Amino acid sequence: DDKVIWSLHHIMRSDPCRRATFGVMTENTKIRFWFTCRAVTLVSKPFNFCTQSQHPTYFFCSLVFANDHELAWDPTIQRECVGGKIQHDITDCRKDLVCQTTRVMSDYNADALSDRGSRVFEVRLKSEWNINEGHRTCRIKGFLERL
Numbered sequence: 001d002d003k004v005i006w007s008l009h010h011i012m013r014s015d016p017c018r019r020a021t022f023g024v025m026t027e028n029t030k031i032r033f034w035f036t037c038r039a040v041t042l043v044s045k046p047f048n049f050c051t052q053s054q055h056p057t058y059f060f061c062s063l064v065f066a067n068d069h070e071l072a073w074d075p076t077i078q079r080e081c082v083g084g085k086i087q088h089d090i091t092d093c094r095k096d097l098v099c100q101t102t103r104v105m106s107d108y109n110a111d112a113l114s115d116r117g118s119r120v121f122e123v124r125l126k127s128e129w130n131i132n133e134g135h136r137t138c139r140i141k142g143f144l145e146r147l
Contacts, residue, residue, distance in 0.1 A: 001025075001043075008036040013107075016088060016119055017079055020072035022063070024056075033059060037072070089126060099123035 004025050011021045023034035030046040033055075049056050069075050078089045080100070088101045099121075106120040 004034055005036075005041065008034060008041065012036065012038070017074050017077045018072060019074050022071075024059075031056060088121070090121070090123065098126040100126045 004023050008021050008023050012018055020035065020037035023036075025032045025034065026049070027046075029048050029050050031049040032046045033044040035042045047055060063071065076091045076093070078091075080087050080089055082100070090099050090101065091097070101121040101123050103122045104119060105122055106118075
């Protein structure tokens with residue numbers, strides 16, 4: 001259990017694009033499903049996947065055919081490689097302003113599994129990215145609301 005919880009926690013703290021994550025643990029013929037978000041971690045009762053094959057079949061089919069937002073990917077944050085470095089494009093809720101991160105200023109609160117997951121980024125307006133070398137930067141604080 002500790003390894004699964006650590007893995008789920010690692011995904012949540014290292015990826016600002018994630019709102020939640022799923023996990024599966026098998027042991028002999030027993031299987032358990034895991035779900036974690038910033039508010040709660042849920043785990044199913046173990047069941048025998050040989051005799052109750054409809055549960056894993058439904059679960060995996062649901063994952064395969066789900067949209068990104070149904071898999072808990074944040075639609076307002078997109079990952080992009082810029083100069084060999086991973087940056088994030090953050091779109092506001094009206095979709096009229098896109099900022100690109102230049103660095104993470106603080107991600108202290110992102111480490112707690114049951115917290116808001118706040119991060120502070122230094123960003124530039126994406127529309128100004130190639131205008132000149134004297135780009136103005138600003139700070140943006142992003143957090144995930146509890147589901």
